[in-house]
Amino acid sequence: MNILGxxxxxxxxxxxxxxxxxxxxxxxxxxxxxxxxSIPATFAHLQIxxxxxxxxxxxxxxxxxxxxxxxxxxxxxxxxxxxxSAAGDxxxxxxxxxxxQGFSDFGTIVMDILDYANTNKYKTERHLFGIDLxxxxxVGLESNLWQSTxxxxxxxxxxxxxxxxxxxxxFALYGIRSA
Amino acid sequence: MPITYEKIQTTTxxxxxxxxxxxxxxxxxxxxxxxxxxxxxTTNQPTLRLTFNGTSTGFSGTQLTGNGSTDASYRNSNAAFxxxxxxxxxxxxxxxxxxxxxxxxxxxxxxxxxxxxARASAAESGVEADVGLWANTAAITQIDITxxxxxxxxxxxxxxxxxxxxx
Numbered sequence: 001m002n003i004l005g006x007x008x009x010x011x012x013x014x015x016x017x018x019x020x021x022x023x024x025x026x027x028x029x030x031x032x033x034x035x036x037x038s039i040p041a042t043f044a045h046l047q048i049x050x051x052x053x054x055x056x057x058x059x060x061x062x063x064x065x066x067x068x069x070x071x072x073x074x075x076x077x078x079x080x081x082x083x084x085s086a087a088g089d090x091x092x093x094x095x096x097x098x099x100x101q102g103f104s105d106f107g108t109i110v111m112d113i114l115d116y117a118n119t120n121k122y123k124t125e126r127h128l129f130g131i132d133l134x135x136x137x138x139v140g141l142e143s144n145l146w147q148s149t150x151x152x153x154x155x156x157x158x159x160x161x162x163x164x165x166x167x168x169x170x171f172a173l174y175g176i177r178s179a
Numbered sequence: 180m181p182i183t184y185e186k187i188q189t190t191t192x193x194x195x196x197x198x199x200x201x202x203x204x205x206x207x208x209x210x211x212x213x214x215x216x217x218x219x220x221t222t223n224q225p226t227l228r229l230t231f232n233g234t235s236t237g238f239s240g241t242q243l244t245g246n247g248s249t250d251a252s253y254r255n256s257n258a259a260f261x262x263x264x265x266x267x268x269x270x271x272x273x274x275x276x277x278x279x280x281x282x283x284x285x286x287x288x289x290x291x292x293x294x295x296x297a298r299a300s301a302a303e304s305g306v307e308a309d310v311g312l313w314a315n316t317a318a319i320t321q322i323d324i325t326x327x328x329x330x331x332x333x334x335x336x337x338x339x340x341x342x343x344x345x346x
Contacts, residue, residue, distance in 0.1 A: 017184065018183045018184035018343075019183050020183045020344060020345045020346035021346070022346060023209075023345040023346050049209075049210055049282070049284055049343070049345075050284070051284050051285050051291065051294065053291075077243070077250075078243060078252075079241060079242065079243030079244070079250075079251070079252025079253075079308070080241070080252055081241045081252055081253065081254030082252060082254070083251075083252055084243055084244070084245075084250035084251050084252045086250075105292070106291050106292060106294060107294065107310075108282065108284045108294045108296045108310070109296075110282055110284075110296060128282075128296055128298065128308065129296075130241070130294065130296045130308070130309070130310025131294070131310060132239050132240055132241050132294065132310045132311060132312035133239075133312065134239035134256050134257065134312060134314060135239070135254075135256045137241045137254075137310060137312075138241060138310075139241045139242065139243050139252075139296075139308050139309060139310040140243060140308065141308060168288070168290050168291050170209075170284075170285055172209060172210075172343075172345035172346075174183065174184075174343075174345075
């Protein structure tokens with residue numbers, strides 16, 4: 001069975017096929033970072049499902065294994081209610097998530113990281129994001145490349161510009177097993 | 180080991196309709212996911228009108244569309260429903276198929292407005308990504324999907340609601 005992103009198979013419900021690894025709920029006062037660490041290599045893929053709001057309305061960032069080098073690259077397709085646009089950036093120092101519209105109120109993402117524990121190839125994440133504010137907002141698809149063959153053992157979500165993830169932001173990490 | 184991704188209810192439409200409802204949705208999950216295997220009974224290519232808890236206020240949305248030649252983005256504000264597959268993403272022919280998947284994250288909390296994140300894909304018309312807002316902090320206990328026209332969903336269409344539990 002595979003459940004990748006918003007693709008669901010017809011066979012669901014077996015214990016352990018789609019497993020909750022860890023969950024982070026932001027409390028009062030907010031949190032500048034959300035860190036999933038010591039991620040076991042026992043799954044085929046990872047999925048992160050989140051609702052998030054930031055104290056400074058900007059995009060969210062993420063890093064794998066605390067790598068701050070310029071080892072990330074991305075492509076994005078998004079719509080802002082008036083126009084559709086596409087963009088790409090090479091040699092980034094982080095995974096970029098909805099950088100043009102930000103998360104000034106609660107938005108959502110569903111992120112998939114396929115073959116995250118494979119040590120023979122670079123890693124690619126993809127996510128669907130959306131935020132609507134009754135008159136503004138954005139929806140889109142983004143994909144980020146991490147040019148490292150290391151297994152991903154840590155994922156850190158970083159609120160940019162010195163801000164915090166607001167109370168009630170919620171991040172859940174799941175593991176997906178293959179047959 | 181607990182089951183994390185669980186089927187709540189599945190319905191195979193016994194006859195053509197333009198209304199699908201899930202009622203009495205339990206608040207025991209973290210997220211719910213609706214998967215709609217849409218078979219068309221008409222040539223209407225309808226927008227799916229999504230509402231919660233029987234209400235008709237507080238909805239808005241943003242859409243991103245592609246039809247094979249043009250990309251575009253649209254918005255609804257102060258609407259009576261969330262628009263899913265507003266421009267493309269539903270079939271244009273009788274018997275045409277579409278796959279529509281909606282994510283309702285933290286649907287049962289009573290502190291934040293609710294957001295749905297969806298994708299609709301129909302080879303006949305195109306693909307669409309949608310985000311919709313319900314400006315209401317109530318837990319979602321009922322989901323209704325309708326269209327503006329009659330009997331758009333053919334017999335044999337399959338709609339399944341899943342629940343996802345975080346640790």
